């Protein structure tokens with residue numbers, strides 16, 4: 001059999017490896033940073049309404065006007081400041097395609113897709129090391145002279161940079177786009193959305209996947225100046241104008257009307273996170289301070305990969321990261337419900353006893 005028909009230039013591309021999505025539901029699933037709480041009742045109703053109205057016969061609105069107007073109202077901007085997408089991955093894809101011709105700079109330990117999109121689109125990339133405590137040194141991005149992409153909070157570390165740092169990076173890179181990926185901003189960090197009115201080169205992207213319990217709907221959005229949003233729209237209209245489907249757009253629009261419900265979920269998750277930090281520390285783990293819905297942890301008592309595997313045997317999924325040779329012993333644990341965390345810690349206690 002022929003090995004491949006793929007264009008030569010893609011043959012050595014290393015694909016992004018998504019987190020495991022088990023086909024059965026018996027797992028305590030703490031591996032891909034979804035919300036442990038269901039979408040709100042109005043959000044679910046909006047999805048059902050779309051199905052009943054037989055809206056699926058027609059194409060979705062490529063401008064997603066209702067969703068954009070709701071987002072514009074929520075963030076105090078106009079429709080022309082908003083780009084909507086099939087998950088925020090879609091925005092990242094478009095951004096690397098649209099703004100990467102001088103190269104791109106992103107943290108060495110960050111979201112794995114950045115490297116994949118850079119490779120895919122032939123964008124030269126530089127991975128900037130983090131400090132020993134996993135923080136980003138903003139000075140590394142001063143006068144970068146290329147596209148800058150930073151997740152804030154960063155993943156999988158949960159650490160943040162300040163709005164002053166973001167201001168400095170935007171000011172010293174006036175000819176290039178600065179993309180702040182705020183997938184996890186709703187769990188206690190400060191958003192840079194307020195800065196888009198000051199910096200034409202700033203794009204802030206967010207998602208409905210985490211704090212708004214809609215990972216399966218695949219819905220993300222970016223907020224930026226009319227200039228950068230028009231640039232993204234141009235590329236979207238040249239590749240996939242119907243990138244947001246009707247049902248997801250309706251779900252997102254309704255979710256924006258259930259602010260209190262989702263805010264309360266975020267509060268619960270933050271509370272559970274702080275409890276989890278204490279338990280991990282009692283068990284002797286190193287825990288990176290996190291403002292996201294996950295914790296980056298490691299223990300000298302158990303190898304990170306072994307912990308991941310032994311938890312999986314117990315039907316508990318977390319995510320193992322191997323940024324070898326620098327960072328090999330770390331795991332990322334999504335914050336679940338308090339009950340799910342109890343199951344996790346029960347498993348960890350057993351494994352630590354076995355390893356002793």
Ligand code: PMP
Nearest residue numbers: 087088089111151155183207209
């Ligand atoms: N950015 C970061 C930092 C992420 O961790 C994720 C989720 N894996 C995304 C973006 C993409 O999220 P989504 O496409 O579900 O909006």
